[in-house]
Amino acid sequence: MCGEHGNNCFVHVDSGLPPVGLKCVVNGEEIQACVDPTMTLLNFLRNELKLFGTKEGCGEGECGACTIIMNGETVNSCIILAVEADGAEILTVEGLAKDGELSILQQEFIKMDALQCGFCTPGMLMSARALLDRNPNPSEEEIKEALAGNFCRCTGYIPIIDAVKSAAKREREELK
Amino acid sequence: MLSKFDYYKPKSIKEALDYLDNNDETRILAGGTDLMILLRRNAITCKHILDIKAIPEIQRFDYKNGEGLYIGAGVNVNQIVDSEIIEEKYPALHQAAASLASYQLRNRATLVGNICNASPGGDLPPVLLVYDAEVHIIGPEGEKMVNIKDFFLGVKKTILKDNEIVLGVLLPDVEEGDNSVYLKQSRLKGHDLATVGVAARRNNENKISLAIAAVAPIPLKLTELEDVINEKGLSNDLPDWVEGEIKKYISPISDVRSSKEYRIHISGVLAKRALQTLIEKEVN
Ligand SMILES: Cc1cc2nc3c(=O)[nH]c(=O)nc-3n(C[C@H](O)[C@H](O)[C@H](O)COP(=O)(O)OP(=O)(O)OC[C@H]3O[C@@H](n4cnc5c(N)ncnc54)[C@H](O)[C@@H]3O)c2cc1C
Ligand code: FES
Ligand code: FES
Numbered sequence: 001m002c003g004e005h006g007n008n009c010f011v012h013v014d015s016g017l018p019p020v021g022l023k024c025v026v027n028g029e030e031i032q033a034c035v036d037p038t039m040t041l042l043n044f045l046r047n048e049l050k051l052f053g054t055k056e057g058c059g060e061g062e063c064g065a066c067t068i069i070m071n072g073e074t075v076n077s078c079i080i081l082a083v084e085a086d087g088a089e090i091l092t093v094e095g096l097a098k099d100g101e102l103s104i105l106q107q108e109f110i111k112m113d114a115l116q117c118g119f120c121t122p123g124m125l126m127s128a129r130a131l132l133d134r135n136p137n138p139s140e141e142e143i144k145e146a147l148a149g150n151f152c153r154c155t156g157y158i159p160i161i162d163a164v165k166s167a168a169k170r171e172r173e174e175l176k
Numbered sequence: 177m178l179s180k181f182d183y184y185k186p187k188s189i190k191e192a193l194d195y196l197d198n199n200d201e202t203r204i205l206a207g208g209t210d211l212m213i214l215l216r217r218n219a220i221t222c223k224h225i226l227d228i229k230a231i232p233e234i235q236r237f238d239y240k241n242g243e244g245l246y247i248g249a250g251v252n253v254n255q256i257v258d259s260e261i262i263e264e265k266y267p268a269l270h271q272a273a274a275s276l277a278s279y280q281l282r283n284r285a286t287l288v289g290n291i292c293n294a295s296p297g298g299d300l301p302p303v304l305l306v307y308d309a310e311v312h313i314i315g316p317e318g319e320k321m322v323n324i325k326d327f328f329l330g331v332k333k334t335i336l337k338d339n340e341i342v343l344g345v346l347l348p349d350v351e352e353g354d355n356s357v358y359l360k361q362s363r364l365k366g367h368d369l370a371t372v373g374v375a376a377r378r379n380n381e382n383k384i385s386l387a388i389a390a391v392a393p394i395p396l397k398l399t400e401l402e403d404v405i406n407e408k409g410l411s412n413d414l415p416d417w418v419e420g421e422i423k424k425y426i427s428p429i430s431d432v433r434s435s436k437e438y439r440i441h442i443s444g445v446l447a448k449r450a451l452q453t454l455i456e457k458e459v460n
Contacts, residue, residue: 006325017182037183037225059212067280073254074280079212081205083183084227127280151276 018077024088026051026093033158035082042066042083053093053122057151067090067123068092074130076149093122096129104174105129105167114163116154124150128164140165178218185227189314189341192231195333196339197316199224204341206249208285210293233286234343239265241349246312249288249345254279256287256340266307266347268356268375272299275360275370288342291327294334294394295369297433301328301377301395303358305387307347315340328394351380357453359446363433371434376450382410384451386418390433391426391443401425415451419444 019034026049035044042059046066047050057065059078066078069091096103105128108114115121124147129147131138138146142155143164152160186192196202204360205211205417214220225391228234234250239261247256256262256273276282276290276299288299293309301324312323316339327334331380336342356377362368373389385404386398401421408414428439 017180020183038177038179038181059216061209061277061281064280073283075283076209076280078210080217080284081183081208082206083185083210084208085310086185086227144280149280150365 020083022083022086025086026090027092033082033100037083039082041068041070041080041082041085042077045077045090045169051092055122057117057119062151063120064123064127066070066119067126067150069126069130071128072133074127080176091126091129094127101162104170105132105164106162106163106168108173112159112166114155114159118165120150120152120155124152124160128167131164132168132171137168138164142149177216179215179223181215181222181225183225183227185230187230189231190232190359192226192228192341193314193316193339195224199226200338202226204228204287205454206286206292207252208319208385209281209285210289210295219358220348227362228341229313232286234454236344243346244349245347246344247347248424248456249285249286249342251286251344253277253282253285253287253290257282257293261345264424265354265419266356267348268303268306268358272303272358272360272373274356274360275299287324288345291324292332292334292336292342293343294328294332295392296331296395297358297369297371297373297390298371299358301390302373302389303356304345304347305395306375306377306385306386307350307358309348310346312346313340314344316342318356319343325397328372328411331393338419344399354378354421354441355454357450359450361442361446368433372428372439372446375449376447376454378410378454384410384454386450388422388426388443388447391428396426398422405434410455411457414455415448418451419448 017037020037022033022035024031042056045054054068056078057063059157061076061079067074068074068077072090096106127147127150145162184195201222203222205225205227230251231421234248236246236248237251239245253273255275287300304324309324311324312322313326358375360370362370362371370390375387377385388404390393421439422444426443428436430436
């Protein structure tokens with residue numbers, strides 16, 4: 001803690017450089033922090049905010065395990081600097097459930113057996129969330145295109161695509 | 177990551193240029209989809225990161241009748257994919273942009289970052305080459321426009337100096353009847369640079385332009401081949417002829433993505449298909 005910014009402020013500066021101020025909103029909560037300028041957004045979320053839902057697979061923009069929603073758009077948080085998120089609004093998988101109840105999308109992933117080890121799931125959910133936000137009634141092709149940057153190594157993609165389809169349907173019916 | 181860099185995000189071009197002038201070993205950061213990976217792999221190092229995303233001028237993204245299409249350095253690849261005017265007027269640009277990486281990566285990746293990175297296999301340079309695009313550069317001496325075919329010097333090398341910034345790219349306007357296509361062969365859709373990428377354009381006067389990625393140290397405009405094609409004129413036999421002829425004009429290497437022989441083969445196939453698409457209407 002840096003003492004200046006209260007409970008949410010961290011000074012883990014590995015690089016030895018002066019920390020940089022960062023203000024953002026994560027899952028609805030305002031965050032003020034001082035961060036190492038070389039820290040990635042992924043490491044900030046996991047190591048500093050202890051939001052362990054977002055995963056690191058490749059660390060190089062390939063696998064999508066680190067996908068989050070930043071200012072309404074999906075991004076690979078492993079190749080973004082934490083300081084780049086200054087002023088941003090961020091949604092991670094922890095922000096999907098409301099009042100202790102899983103979102104429809106999460107419920108459908110469970111119902112359709114769309115996860116096994118679960119490592120890819122937070123990234124899949126965020127890509128699917130952003131898709132349904134911009135297109136509540138996506139075709140199978142559009143679902144595949146939206147999830148093409150998210151690798152799953154164990155479940156297989158068919159149950160995942162099915163889960164997004166049925167979540168889309170339920171959301172259209174239930175969230176009017 | 178071995179690099180120890182600080183971070184600066186100027187709000188004006190002047191601040192950015194001053195910073196570049198006063199700070200050696202600065203890297204410009206746009207989407208970071210190339211830069212962050214090179215830094216992480218310690219393939220490059222730097223002392224300062226200059227994030228250009230808050231500079232208002234680089235957000236310019238417009239099409240003006242008679243002038244053409246301007247794409248600022250802050251415009252990301254999904255904005256290009258989503259643009260209806262681009263899909264209509266510059267179809268190859270739409271296709272190449274849509275073929276680049278994954279959805280979430282395209283939300284960050286910029287067209288200007290793609291050319292400044294100067295990978296021989298980048299998807300967007302061949303398209304800019306067939307449209308004879310101009311690169312809008314600013315530096316301490318002022319602004320200039322440089323033709324895209326003079327921009328690349330070698331693998332990961334461009335004419336840009338350390339104290340220059342690309343503001344955007346201008347694609348000249350197209351006339352009614354202009355058409356283009358981008359075809360890409362890659363190992364895995366959405367996750368790979370092109371093994372070979374071919375952009376072909378037929379303008380309203382039936383002149384053909386051809387450019388190709390990943391078969392030479394820089395993205396190539398096949399000017400000599402274009403001259404021969406345009407002398408011959410459009411015909412049913414042209415695509416097959418070009419398929420055999422193209423190997424005289426390219427010098428691919430073997431690497432992790434493909435052998436040299438396959439690159440030569442697939443260059444011919446893609447060029448043939450691209451030309452078939454463009455001259456289909458005429459001949460039938
Ligand atoms: C998983 C993955 C898949 C990919 N797939 C593809 C693909 O299919 N096709 C493809 O072509 N590319 C691909 N790429 C490469 C990359 O995404 C593109 O080259 C992208 O367009 C780079 O843009 P950027 O804004 O992220 O550049 P950055 O990483 O921010 O910058 C790239 C370089 O350009 C310099 N630069 C950036 N903007 C400017 C400017 N305005 N003035 C001067 N210099 C500048 C930077 O200093 C840096 O050296 C992929 C990358 C990853 C990680
Ligand atoms: S960890 Fe970010 S894409 Fe793989
Ligand atoms: S559930 Fe294991 S990687 Fe997708």
